[in-house]
Amino acid sequence: MSDDRLTAAELGEIWAVLSPEERADGVEHLERGEAHSFFLGLAEQEQAAVLLAMKAGERRLWMRLLAPDDAADVIQLVPQELRASLLEMLDEPTRREVAALMAYAEDEAGGLMSPRFARLRPDMRVGEAIRYLQRQAQAKLETIYYAYVLDQEQRLLGVVSFRDLITARSDKALSEVMRRDVISVPDTLDQEAVARVIAQHDLNAIPVVDAEGRIKGIVTVDDIVDVVQSAATEDIQKLGGMEALDTPYMKTGMVALVKKRAGWLSALFLGEMLTASAMGHYEDEIARAVVLALFVPLIISSGGNSGSQATTLIIRAMALGEVTIKDWWSIVRRELTAGLSLGLILATIGLVRILVWQAIFHTYGEHYLQVAATVAASLVGIVAWGTLAGAMLPFVIRRLGFDPASASAPFVATLVDVSGLVIYFNVAQVILQGSLL
Amino acid sequence: MSDDRLTAAELGEIWAVLSPEERADGVEHLERGEAHSFFLGLAEQEQAAVLLAMKAGERRLWMRLLAPDDAADVIQLVPQELRASLLEMLDEPTRREVAALMAYAEDEAGGLMSPRFARLRPDMRVGEAIRYLQRQAQAKLETIYYAYVLDQEQRLLGVVSFRDLITARSDKALSEVMRRDVISVPDTLDQEAVARVIAQHDLNAIPVVDAEGRIKGIVTVDDIVDVVQSAATEDIQKLGGMEALDTPYMKTGMVALVKKRAGWLSALFLGEMLTASAMGHYEDEIARAVVLALFVPLIISSGGNSGSQATTLIIRAMALGEVTIKDWWSIVRRELTAGLSLGLILATIGLVRILVWQAIFHTYGEHYLQVAATVAASLVGIVAWGTLAGAMLPFVIRRLGFDPASASAPFVATLVDVSGLVIYFNVAQVILQGSLL
Structure with a gap:
């Protein structure tokens, strides 16, 4: 029996080509320990799909495996009418935690945090705190290595690490050994901003507080790796001139793959049609001096390429928090x-x-x-203009309330193509007046 | 005195416009605690520059602040002739650690790891191990929360977390409580691959072993956040059609900024010159049917945009390990x-x-x-070709031994522009034969 059983590695190998039902079936037929870690290792979208493909009676075990922050994410990924039934499968305290987390957007600190952190009182002695954490070690806490000292109203007074505790005298009060300058983030802060705070201060965990300063949960650095990775993927895909895929490339179906790309490609195509109008406007000039047409692709692509460089630099600097909207003038x-x-x-x-x-x-x-003079003079103008337009576009887009990463390289190129043609033919008219034109 | 002292926040504010000497001076005049954390928070390039700008006699204190992995990176950033003197400023055991780390490239696991991890023997009792780690807590270990169980030859037998220890019976031997299926990485593995292993298995720390299976150090998840962040920045900048900057945008000098961009921009310009030759080849056709010229920018930009989408998708999927070179046919x-x-x-x-x-x-x-038929038929051909070329270019570049992220959107666009013109004018010759041409 155990010899011809599917292993997690084998299941992973064929995963991409299985239907949701086959995936659910595969997970349920793994050896138990393997099945649990395989399921917990799946992306949330896949966990949700596998749960939905299971018989209703079998879902409870798998729902209960999930940490509250993951359970909240998974529940928000299933159709509205099924959410209540999944929520009910959790035990009472977890259900309350999950319901509280579901009030937050998935991409803000509150949606990322775990509500299971170690709480201590300021008048506790060090020895007491160690024994308390020791007893809590078997509980489902996210970490026991960092514990938070709270007042009666759950407001954050300080933080102690386990390492601090075991190096301190055991009869000291926590209020004497805790660090008081705790860096925390508001529960509504965007998760990429949370990642920046953690990275900047080299933290292992950061508390999340509400508007009244009450601690609601903690975010640990291992959650941040995923945030940073997927935020970069999203930005890169947007910079390539499409919508972000949400799923790994090889696991994205053909319809979704075309849909995510067709929207921007069509929009860029419509924008680029203005070049046909611009060219039409200069049709007489081209007819008289066909040599002008020869340099059109060269000239406009140079504007597009320099614009792409500038926009890419600025968008990344914005994402890393190196540049903010108030820096626009020094960037100009x-x-x-x-x-x-x-x-x-x-x-x-x-x-x-x-x-x-x-x-x-x-x-x-x-x-x-x-x-030659026409081409050279146009190049200076178009590259300078392309660079400036590429650098400013992310600011304009952010000002309009959109994600600056939508200022993709192809978007900038399209923008600069039309204006590049206008610059080129106007320069030509001035320089070639009386000779070719 | 203390009132008119510079604060770390103020120094950070004006940092970008200071010379290396002024920076060193600024750091040295901060309040001591602030100065230390400010210095440790700097990027390695900046730490090296600040050290070089200090008088030789003042460098020792700052060198000794650095963890061995950071010290190794900094020493590798200063001119060859100064390295030995910086190394000598460290205390003897640290100097040996740093010298060992300097044998590794900065971007492999060995260059990223800390050699200061907790070592235990398999026949130790749990209670003994806890007391040992407790005594080690004040030492300069990277973490005491994970400890590695080694045999006589420093080969990795298992791992225990502090949490495992304090929940186990104190008279058990470590060999009974340790986890044996330890995931480790070879010391020569690329740091981005290390990041993928850590992210995939949700680890907090991973041991690094040499070819003989001996443990050389550990990499913790907080180091990985920086790796993931800067790898993404590098890829994004390359995708934008330039060299990666290495320093934050606002801190990059104008000469470096232009240099990093001029190389690729000139190369793309030279490549794009082929469009002028291609257009020259079809000069007669353009002269006879100027209407053809009107659609040139529209047609070639569509190829470039679709190619940019495809290349971006594939490069990111490669960086995340979702796609490898053997997937090329299914991607085609x-x-x-x-x-x-x-x-x-x-x-x-x-x-x-x-x-x-x-x-x-x-x-x-x-x-x-x-x-209309010419434009439509060309679009089908050019978009399909642009997409295919964009998807395959990263594979070709990797096969040639370069970083696939060099297959930037502008690179693909340039490649597709020339072939797009050839497709367009050939389609035109077939369809317009006998009417316009």
Whole structure:
């Protein structure tokens, strides 16, 4: 019997191709210890799907495995009409904890925290506290290594680590050994901001407090690794010009995969149609000087590329909290300088290219000097403008109340393409007036 | 005196505009406790710069503040000729630890680990182990909450948590209570892979072992947050089409900022010059049918945008370990399907746009149906090709031994621009033969 049993490794191998029912069946047929850790290792979306695929009578055991913060997330992922029945499967104290957590959005501190932390009173002696934590060690606390000293109203007075306790004299009061300058976060703070606070101060755990200063739970650093990882994934996918996938790439179905990409791709396409209108506006110029058309892709892509660099830098700096909206003016100055420098570099390369090609192939006709000047001058303008627009777009988008990461590289490129054409043909009109135009 | 003293917050505020000497001076004039935590909170590059700016006699105190893994990183950041003198400032046991760590690259497990972990013997009793860890609590151990049970040859037999110990009977041998299925990582494993192992198994600490299975140190989850954060920053900046900055955006000098961007921007510009050659190749066609030129930016940007989506998805999935090089064929099939679907969507929008504009403005002449067919057919081909090329480029780059994140969105766009023009003008030649061309 035990020999032909599925192992967790085997189940993991074929997981991607199984239906929800087959997944539920697979989990239930693992050896018990393996089954529990396999189930707990799944993403919340998958835990919810597996639970839904099980017979109602079998769900209780698995619901009770979940820590309260995970149970709250899973319950919020199932259809409304099933939530109450899942909640009822929990034991009474857990149910109250989970119900309290469900009041928070999943992506704020309150939705991330565990309500199971160790509470101590300030007048407790060190020895007493150690014995108390020792007895609590078998309880379902998130950690016993950090304990929080609270007053009668659950307000946070201080924190002690287990390490502090076992190195202190056992007859001292906690109020004498606790650290009072506790860094805490409000329960409504965005989880990425919580991650920044934890990373900045190298904390292992951070208490979460409500508006009245009462402690509601703690967030531990291991929860933060997932937050940081998935926040980066979301930003990267948005920067690539699509909606964030929510599920791992290989586990995302084809319909969802196309849907997440088609929206932005179509929007960018509609935006980019303005280039056809802009080009139409300069149709006569192109007809008279076809040589102008040759450089169109080169010119507009340079604007797009420099804009992509700038927008990527600013969005990441914003996500890391290195840059805030009040820095916009110093960024304008920095990026204008950078953009002009980069524009001059590309203009020089472009100039050399045209002169060399002309010398060898005589490609660009008798007015090649004016053509070269047009290309070079446009490049300086377009790269500087692309850089500046790329740097400012995240600020504009944040000001409008959206996620700055939506200022994707393709979005900036589209924006700069249209204005790049206008710059290019206007420069051409000035320089080529009387010769080619 | 103490009233007009600089505070850490004030120093942080003006930090970006200070010279290395002023920074060193600022740190040394903070109140002592503040100075220590301010210095320890700096990035390693900045710690090294501040140390170098101090007088040689003042460096010892600050070197000794650093944990051995950080000291090793800092020493590797200063010029070769100064390394020995910094190393000598450490006390003898730390110096040996640091020298051992310096044998590892900074971005592998060995370079990330702390050599200061708690070691226990398997025949120790639980009570003995607790008392031993209690005495060690004041030592400079990275953590006392996890202790590693080793044999005579420093090979890893098992792990016990402090929580396990205080809930076990105190006369049991460690060999009876320790967990034997310890997940460990080799000392040469890349730090991002270490982060994945820790995140996947929800660990608080992981032992690092050498090729003979001897434990060399531990990596704790709080170190992993920084690894994950900076790996994501690096990937995001590369995806934006530039070199990774290494320093926070606002703290990067203008010369470095332009340098990190100019290289890729110039390379992309040189690549994009092929579009001018391609356009030159079709100059006659453009002269005969200027209407073709109008759609050039629209067509090639659609290829670039769809390629950017695909490459971003694949690079992130690779970084998260969701996709490896052996998945390339199933990705080809997925992305070809996705690309064709997306191409059909854009082709439909493009078709509608041309027909509506023609009905209202009569923009596209008598052969507007053929023009519309050319644009639509090209879009299907170019979007499918852009998607496929974008998805495969990271694999090609990894195969060549480079970081797949170098397959930036602008890189893919440039690649697809040239081939997009070839597809477009060839489709035009087939469809418009005998009418416009």
